[in-house]
Amino acid sequence: LVSSGWRGARVEDIMNSQLAHLEDFIGTRIKLEGPHVRLTSAAAQSLGMALHELATNAGKYGALSNDTGQVDIRWNIRQEEGTNRFEISWTESGGPPVIAPDRRGFGSTVIERMTRIAFGYPVKLDFAPEGLHWHLISVDDRVFEADFVAEVKDSSVDLSRSPRSPATAQSSTAGRRVLVVEDEAIIAIDMAAALEDAGFCVVGPVGSVYEAMKLLDEQVCDCAVLDINLAGETSAPLASRLLTSEIPFVTVSGNTQESITEEFSQSPFLSKPIVTSKLLSKLSTILREPDHVVS
Structure with missing residues (x-):
């Protein structure tokens, strides 16, 4: 974002950034597929943080915590009612049986609440036994930078907390x-x-x-x-x-x-x-x- 003058980021660049520590798995155990899309800085920040959290969880507990699991990441531009909508899904398979967490912490805030604010719709988060599934879609085209290209590819704020008021x-x-x-x-x-x-x-x-x-x-x-x-x-x-x-x-x-x-x-x-x-x-x-x- 800084290198682009805060003009947003392409989805594939976000992927490369947040999955860099898993680059040996990309193309084998991690499959990426989607068009060239440039998102606004606000959308890029939220998506990047969500992908980082999903990747961390997959490595600790999910499909990337063993030797056989896989992660399928797909994004697309869906055209509905005369507008373009961004959607992306993260689907895990082949990992240990999934158990839904007893409590929701910072991770769930990132992958559910934060992305909802940026993209406009609640995410779908399914803790299916065979693998976690996360799906996000935007309410409309406001998450795209004006110069985004839909070409299918193959492969500061100070909100410091004050003490609780009397x-x-x-x-x-x-x-x-x-x-x-x-x-x-x-x-x-x-x-x-x-x-x-x-x-x-x-x-x-x-x-x-x-x-x-x-x-x-x-x-x-x-x-x-x-x-x-x-x-x-x-x-x-x-x-x-x-x-x-x-x-x-x-x-x-x-x-x-x-x-x-x-x-x-x-x-x-x-x-x-x-x-x-x-x-x-x-x-x-x-x-x-x-x-x-x-x-």
């Missing part, structure tokens, strides 16, 4: 439901963890207007945190809905406050990188304000 400061946030809309998966996961530490019940996080609208249809939210610029779109329609529903929200953006549009002008604004203590303070304030308007 009980007196937490009283206005404990149990309150906050919708988190942020398309940078690493930021979103860390933000959600910090909010949960502060007593909030986090709805999401999600990385698209579509997913956020769907959550608002299904769940009641007390407040929200909105990143203005999502991958390929703006959260302005979501801000308008929240204003109409009188649900207060905090706006976050990498741009200056002067550049925001009318939909966000009535909400408190935080510039990236986000300091957790400031975010918690803004949320506490808007939850106390009867008219939900904060300068």
Whole structure:
């Protein structure tokens, strides 16, 4: 990503990077097949971390932990309803019998929650006895860089945690439901963890207007945190809905406050990188304000 000027990365380069320690298996026990595709930096980060976690688990417990197992990795561009959607699957076979884990840790966060934020759909993770299967698909084409080529081939943010707020400061946030809309998966996961530490019940996080609208249809939210610029779109329609529903929200953006549009002008604004203590303070304030308007 750095060498490309943060303009994304090709899937095969991500594969080569995250499977480098298994290069002796590529072409024999690890089979790769898919088109040339360049993903955005946000999608590339999430996919790379997921592949690293899957490869680590396969080497420790799965198909690559013995002498006979195999891993089949396939990716494709699926055309549906006039849009291109990226999909990828990781399928293991021939390894020890698979047993689903009793608890979900950081690994499951990476291969399930983080990729969902970046690609827009929940992943399918099947701990079948004959081998683990992981499948990911994007909600639309926002994960592609504009210059990607669909040619089939053969072979910084500071979200440092602040100490848990005292009980007196937490009283206005404990149990309150906050919708988190942020398309940078690493930021979103860390933000959600910090909010949960502060007593909030986090709805999401999600990385698209579509997913956020769907959550608002299904769940009641007390407040929200909105990143203005999502991958390929703006959260302005979501801000308008929240204003109409009188649900207060905090706006976050990498741009200056002067550049925001009318939909966000009535909400408190935080510039990236986000300091957790400031975010918690803004949320506490808007939850106390009867008219939900904060300068």
